[in-house]
Amino acid sequence: DCIKFYPVTECSICQTQAFPPDPSNVTQDIRHEQYVEYVYCSHIFHHKCLDQYMKTPPFKGGKKCTICGKRIFHEKWKESPALAEQRRALKQAKERELSEVTDFMEM
Secondary structure, X not given: OHHHHHHXXXXXXXXXXXXXXXXXXXXXXXXXXXXXXXXXXXXXXXXXXXXXXXXXXXXXXXXXXXXXXXXXXXXXXOOOHHHHHHHHHHHHHHHHHHHHXXXXXXX
């Protein structure tokens, strides 16, 4: 049944069809935003959608599948919730600092 189901499955984050209608257009580039990621609970997402979701808070307790609610286990996103929160805080601090320097230079 899953062979029939997957070609028409939607990415639950962006609500668009996960796979292209023409199978020859399926990307094999794992960094491509339309690359289809298969997670442990058997649900599929676009790489870009899942990457953004996994890097957006809240991180406590791990990120949950938007379809079934099970915790997402995937080799690309195996960092702990605490580490994910630290990385996000560091990124935000760098963005604020860059913004302040840019504002100062424009004076």
